Amino acid sequence: MAEPTTLRTAGVSQRSSLLRSLDPVTWAGRPSRIVAALGVALAVLAAALGAAAVWHLHHVAVREATTTIANLKDVLADDVARLFDFVDRGLRRSVEEMRATPPDDADAARALRARLLGRVETGGALKGLRIDAGGRVATAGLPFLAPADPEAGTRLRFGAPFRDEAGRWRLVISRTVEAAPGAPAAQAAALIDLEFLQGFFRDIQLRSGGAVSIFRDDGVRLIRWPHHEATTGQSFADSSLFRIHLPDSPDKVYWDHDNTFDIARIFAYRRLPGMPIVVGVSMREDGVMAGWRHQAWIVGSIAAALALAALVIGRLLAAQLAHRERAGARPAASLSLTEEAGELHLHLHGDVAVPGPDAARALAARHGVRLEAGADGLRLSVKAPTPP
Numbered sequence: 001m002a003e004p005t006t007l008r009t010a011g012v013s014q015r016s017s018l019l020r021s022l023d024p025v026t027w028a029g030r031p032s033r034i035v036a037a038l039g040v041a042l043a044v045l046a047a048a049l050g051a052a053a054v055w056h057l058h059h060v061a062v063r064e065a066t067t068t069i070a071n072l073k074d075v076l077a078d079d080v081a082r083l084f085d086f087v088d089r090g091l092r093r094s095v096e097e098m099r100a101t102p103p104d105d106a107d108a109a110r111a112l113r114a115r116l117l118g119r120v121e122t123g124g125a126l127k128g129l130r131i132d133a134g135g136r137v138a139t140a141g142l143p144f145l146a147p148a149d150p151e152a153g154t155r156l157r158f159g160a161p162f163r164d165e166a167g168r169w170r171l172v173i174s175r176t177v178e179a180a181p182g183a184p185a186a187q188a189a190a191l192i193d194l195e196f197l198q199g200f201f202r203d204i205q206l207r208s209g210g211a212v213s214i215f216r217d218d219g220v221r222l223i224r225w226p227h228h229e230a231t232t233g234q235s236f237a238d239s240s241l242f243r244i245h246l247p248d249s250p251d252k253v254y255w256d257h258d259n260t261f262d263i264a265r266i267f268a269y270r271r272l273p274g275m276p277i278v279v280g281v282s283m284r285e286d287g288v289m290a291g292w293r294h295q296a297w298i299v300g301s302i303a304a305a306l307a308l309a310a311l312v313i314g315r316l317l318a319a320q321l322a323h324r325e326r327a328g329a330r331p332a333a334s335l336s337l338t339e340e341a342g343e344l345h346l347h348l349h350g351d352v353a354v355p356g357p358d359a360a361r362a363l364a365a366r367h368g369v370r371l372e373a374g375a376d377g378l379r380l381s382v383k384a385p386t387p388p
Contacts, residue, residue: 032321039314043307050303054296061292065266066253069281069288073253073268076204076212077279081272083197087126087173088156090119091188095177098133099186109138116140125200127170128191133177156275158216161194161223161233169194169232171222194223194232201225209263209284217246217276241269246278255285 094116101108116129117140129140159172174189201212202225213224219237236242239259245252250271258265264285271278 032318035321036314036318039310039318042310042314046303046306046310050300050307053299053303057292057295057299058289061289065283065288069266069268069283070253072204073270073279073281076201076281077270077272079200080214080277080279081275083125083200084156084173084272084275084277087190087192088175090126091129091173091175091190092177094119094129094131094138095133095186095188098131098136098138103136113138113140125193125196126190127193130189131186132188133186158222158276160220169223197223198225198227206283209265209287211282213280213282215241215278215280217271217278222277241267241278241280245269246271258282 097112097115101112116131116138120126120129120140129138131138156173156175159174161169161171164170171192171194172189173192174187177186177188197214204212204225206212211224211226214222215236216222219235219239219242221231221234221236224232240256245254245267246269251269253266253268255264255266257263265282266285266288267280267282269278269280
């Protein structure tokens with residue numbers, strides 16, 4: 001009796017999983033791995049593109065915010081410079097008129113006082129004048145502090161803001177006007193209504209949390225809009241503006257933390273040439289970057305959704321391909337035929353598709369075949385035909 005022929009596969013040596021993963025032959029024979037890797041790669045690409053888009057939008061938002069606040073600072077600085085220059089020219093003109101008035105001419109003196117009073121009444125922010133030329137003093141409007149210190153030089157000088165008897169915020173601007181050689185210098189001072197200046201700033205369209213400030217170059221805040229009672233007249237000499245940035249540049253835009261309100265802000269300032277004044281504009285960082293945060297949330301959500309979709313689709317496709325690979329890797333069914341005690345025995349080894357046990361036995365009985373299923377395969381037995 002012939003023994004069944006047995007076919008056995010050759011053994012494969014075990015290698016490092018890392019080396020197998022880098023083996024091109026392994027990848028070429030496993031499309032599921034390629035698909036899974038492509039899914040991961042697409043997910044990483046989607047995340048990287050999303051991050052790049054968010055970074056680009058942030059860069060654009062910062063650039064736009066910097067340009068906007070710089071332009072606003074330039075406009076305000078020019079307006080403030082024109083306003084204080086107007087006050088300065090008024091002081092100089094008043095001194096010249098007083099010098100041109102004969103000291104013993106009462107009518108000329110009354111006319112001068114009338115002109116000064118007219119400037120005060122129609123000057124908007126101007127609420128008082130005091131001219132001291134050669135010991136002759138002329139005043140108009142409300143009384144205020146003593147005239148400027150002649151030792152302070154000839155540039156325009158700004159006093160600290162204060163409240164008058166009516167509780168209104170005022171500011172004294174003064175200067176020394178030089179005369180001809182040998183003649184005494186004149187002292188001129190103007191009383192400025194800070195609430196009028198606040199009304200001027202009120203018309204400016206500021207973003208949420210925006211503020212305008214005018215500082216003396218020694219750090220004293222002269223005015224702020226919106227008005228902040230506690231910091232008006234206070235010194236900010238220890239702030240980063242006066243310690244770090246102003247010594248570095250007279251005109252700058254920078255991002256910093258506002259310790260007064262404990263918020264992040266973007267600042268822009270300019271020192272006015274020829275005046276001890278610094279004009280500053282600030283905006284809240286959360287207000288300036290609100291649009292970017294909304295865009296970043298949308299872009300980030302889309303990128304996350306695409307990355308997740310790439311991972312899920314790649315995983316599903318890889319699982320299907322892996323299932324097909326496992327099915328294709330199963331050993332083909334082998335067949336052997338033997339004769340024993342006048343019966344033919346057909347042995348099927350490997351994966352054999354058969355009906356359910358009961359249906360298989362019924363089918364085999366109708367054809368006179370005995371069907372037996374064992375651990376080593378499927379066995380069909382029929383009587384061997386009798387030789388003629």
